[in-house]
Amino acid sequence: MNIYTPNFRLALVETLSHEGGYSDNPKDPGGVTMRGVTKATYARWTGRRVRDVPDDEMRSLSIEKVMPIYHAWYWEAVQGDRLPGGLDFLIFDIAVNSGPARAVRMLQKAINSLSRIKVQVDGVMGPKTLSAASKINVFDLINEVGNTRLWFYFDLSTFRTFGRGWMRRLLSVTSFATAMALNRAEVMVMARAGQVVPELKLAA
Numbered sequence: 001m002n003i004y005t006p007n008f009r010l011a012l013v014e015t016l017s018h019e020g021g022y023s024d025n026p027k028d029p030g031g032v033t034m035r036g037v038t039k040a041t042y043a044r045w046t047g048r049r050v051r052d053v054p055d056d057e058m059r060s061l062s063i064e065k066v067m068p069i070y071h072a073w074y075w076e077a078v079q080g081d082r083l084p085g086g087l088d089f090l091i092f093d094i095a096v097n098s099g100p101a102r103a104v105r106m107l108q109k110a111i112n113s114l115s116r117i118k119v120q121v122d123g124v125m126g127p128k129t130l131s132a133a134s135k136i137n138v139f140d141l142i143n144e145v146g147n148t149r150l151w152f153y154f155d156l157s158t159f160r161t162f163g164r165g166w167m168r169r170l171l172s173v174t175s176f177a178t179a180m181a182l183n184r185a186e187v188m189v190m191a192r193a194g195q196v197v198p199e200l201k202l203a204a
Helices: 006-019 039-046 055-059 063-075 087-098 100-114 127-135 138-154 159-181 185-190
Strands: none
Touching: 006 063, 006 087, 006 159, 039 055, 039 063, 063 087, 087 100, 087 138, 087 159, 100 127, 100 138, 138 159
8 A cells, every 4th residue: 555645745756856965065964965864864764873874875865765764754743644735745844854843833833823722832743733724724824834934044053054045945845835735736846856856756
């Protein structure tokens, strides 16, 4: 049975288009990274120490190798399949970029800004957060989460180095999330899927 839903596949294609390939930027606290997966994350996934994962293995990570990591530790961590379309991708992308707990806190802050019913900002995607997210206009939530993400970036010490790229990503991701909410994202991503991640089929 295929556990990867169409929305997860769309979300993964778009997020990978921002994550890029192999990177070892000394200014990046994540260190050695391939397809958005850091060496530390891959070591934890494979049950090894970071020093036991060779750089050559990181360079050769395929879509098939990283897809289960993204699904288990980011998509499922924010309960992507239970979020409204478009918002699911946005929260997933933030989870990949900044961690699942922070992604959920951004959603919770956005909910509290838009709704009279408040939720606890604890980074846990519980039933109250899911319920509130389903009752607020999805386009308003996408925009408000984007604003929350913007201010988070501004406060980072590495903003001077990576800020321009983060701003491009924020604008692109917010636009794509809106397209997903309008059920237009597949047309956008199909046009370039072969260039971004040719190994990943969008259909189940």
